[in-house]
Amino acid sequence: MxxxxxxxxxxxxxxxxxxxxxxxxxxxxxxxxxxGSFVAITVNAGRLVDALRARLEMEAFLVEPATEGExxxxxxxxxxxxxxxxxxxxxxxxxxxxxxxxFGEDITTVLDxxxxxxxxxxxxxxxxxxxxxxxxxxxxxxxMRGIESVVYRKALLELIDKRAAGLNKVMLTLGLIISxxxxxxxxxxxxxxxxxxxxxxxxxxxxxxxxGFIRLPFLLEGSVQGLCxxxxxxxxxxxxxxxxxxxxxxxxxxYLRMAPAFYxxxxxxxxxxGFAGSxxxxxxxxxxxxxx
Amino acid sequence: MISFSHVAVVYDSHRVLHDISFKVxxxxxxxxxGQTGSGKTTLLRLISMDILxxxxxxxxxxxxxxxxxxxxxxxxxxxxxxxxxxxKLMGDRSVFxxxxxxxxxxxxxxxxxxxxxxxxxxxVGLTHARNMRVQELSGGEQxxxxxxxxxxxxxxxxxxxxxxGNLDPGTxxxxxxxxxxxxxxxxxxxxxxxxxxxxxxxxxxxxRLEEGGVRQVEKA
Numbered sequence: 001m002x003x004x005x006x007x008x009x010x011x012x013x014x015x016x017x018x019x020x021x022x023x024x025x026x027x028x029x030x031x032x033x034x035x036g037s038f039v040a041i042t043v044n045a046g047r048l049v050d051a052l053r054a055r056l057e058m059e060a061f062l063v064e065p066a067t068e069g070e071x072x073x074x075x076x077x078x079x080x081x082x083x084x085x086x087x088x089x090x091x092x093x094x095x096x097x098x099x100x101x102x103f104g105e106d107i108t109t110v111l112d113x114x115x116x117x118x119x120x121x122x123x124x125x126x127x128x129x130x131x132x133x134x135x136x137x138x139x140x141x142x143x144m145r146g147i148e149s150v151v152y153r154k155a156l157l158e159l160i161d162k163r164a165a166g167l168n169k170v171m172l173t174l175g176l177i178i179s180x181x182x183x184x185x186x187x188x189x190x191x192x193x194x195x196x197x198x199x200x201x202x203x204x205x206x207x208x209x210x211x212g213f214i215r216l217p218f219l220l221e222g223s224v225q226g227l228c229x230x231x232x233x234x235x236x237x238x239x240x241x242x243x244x245x246x247x248x249x250x251x252x253x254x255y256l257r258m259a260p261a262f263y264x265x266x267x268x269x270x271x272x273x274g275f276a277g278s279x280x281x282x283x284x285x286x287x288x289x290x291x292x
Numbered sequence: 293m294i295s296f297s298h299v300a301v302v303y304d305s306h307r308v309l310h311d312i313s314f315k316v317x318x319x320x321x322x323x324x325x326g327q328t329g330s331g332k333t334t335l336l337r338l339i340s341m342d343i344l345x346x347x348x349x350x351x352x353x354x355x356x357x358x359x360x361x362x363x364x365x366x367x368x369x370x371x372x373x374x375x376x377x378x379x380k381l382m383g384d385r386s387v388f389x390x391x392x393x394x395x396x397x398x399x400x401x402x403x404x405x406x407x408x409x410x411x412x413x414x415x416v417g418l419t420h421a422r423n424m425r426v427q428e429l430s431g432g433e434q435x436x437x438x439x440x441x442x443x444x445x446x447x448x449x450x451x452x453x454x455x456x457g458n459l460d461p462g463t464x465x466x467x468x469x470x471x472x473x474x475x476x477x478x479x480x481x482x483x484x485x486x487x488x489x490x491x492x493x494x495x496x497x498x499x500r501l502e503e504g505g506v507r508q509v510e511k512a
Contacts, residue, residue: 207374208367
């Protein structure tokens with residue numbers, strides 16, 4: 001089989017069937033816009049949830065009085081716990097300063113003494129920022145000598161976990177439906193385009209064309225249509241997200257930005273969609289043997 | 293070269309052909325006559341193994357309907373050339389491209405393709421129309437292009453399914469003469485037609501399909 005002939009046939013397919021080629025490109029583009037928007041929403045919702053989790057800290061209050069040596073060894077012990085990312089020691093004086101910053105009152109002048117205990121502000125690694133992960137670290141902390149009590153926003157973390165799990169299920173189902181719809185939509189459009197060439201396929205079969213010879217130009221044509229649809233979808237989505245980022249506040253703008261890999265993935269998905277759509281259609285029309 | 297041995301074809305419990313046996317030798321010209329619906333096209337499709345028989349065996353050269361693999365089918369078909377009543381040409385391509393198509397399919401080299409196509413177009417008298425689109429040609433000219441496409445690769449057998457069905461008597465006679473010319477070069481031709489008048493004066497072998505069976509018509 002001549003490669004140059006196959007390539008020529010694939011590209012001349014565009015010229016010969018402009019409208020059906022354009023329809024296939026638009027279908028791929030619309031499918032990928034849906035799929036891309038869905039991925040962007042899912043990814044950014046996940047990032048938003050992660051950002052929320054990152055803000056949640058644990059605070060371990062120390063038994064008083066504690067010597068400098070005891071505090072140092074406690075910080076080292078807590079830092080070495082699995083799941084702990086960072087430990088910050090807050091002395092009694094630091095606690096007074098923070099109280100004043102948050103509430104505007106100097107507690108030592110109100111009570112004539114400093115009731116605030118020294119503490120450790122603990123940040124967890126991303127994997128441990130769940131209710132079960134946090135509970136695991138909590139259990140280890142309360143069992144340590146020198147720690148009086150440990151607090152964290154358990155109820156909020158449980159709520160985030162519950163909502164995130166629900167969101168994941170919804171997104172997974174939606175993603176599956178959108179992906180299947182995209183393949184169905186694209187393969188249907190390409191099938192219509194190939195059906196128009198059914199007579200040509202029959203002629204090719206009768207003059208002795210091999211299955212590969214018949215299929216390859218259609219597969220290449222489908223892949224190139226997918227590439228065009230993917231490029232168009234990536235450009236449109238980049239424009240839409242960019243426009244959206246300008247409309248929302250600066251705090252939320254980063255959640256409307258996607259990495260270049262996402263757009264690259266969209267283009268690759270376009271090629272894959274075009275190729276898969278062509279395979280589904282071509283296999284239907286180019287049968288190995290028209291046995292009676 | 294072509295052999296039908298007790299071949300039967302049944303479509304959805306309707307018997308189209310039954311117990312058909314005959315042979316076609318290399319270089320023979322055979323008219324396949326019969327009414328519309330008598331099974332002429334089915335018989336031609338059996339030769340190209342576009343369909344397989346319900347019973348019996350069809351043999352074309354070294355290929356047998358019993359046990360031919362999908363991979364072998366294209367290679368069987370490259371030993372055949374097929375001409376259809378409705379031409380089945382690619383309307384959006386030039387005359388040259390339509391004829392060259394068979395050679396591209398069979399993997400012939402570019403320089404060889406040009407030489408063979410020009411030679412074949414000269415044989416069918418269409419050199420002047422090589423760059424024209426087939427839609428711009430008359431019915432007779434389009435059938436000449438179809439014939440050129442069918443024999444450009446020098447097949448062993450040319451199958452012509454009602455090649456004059458859509459043509460006026462004058463053009464039909466020209467097409468028939470063209471098929472005779474091709475046959476004199478050694479290519480066997482099997483031409484299906486319901487036009488008895490066309491075969492009346494011909495000296496070639498005639499097989500008549502009737503009620504699903506086949507019989508040889510003896511010339512007076």
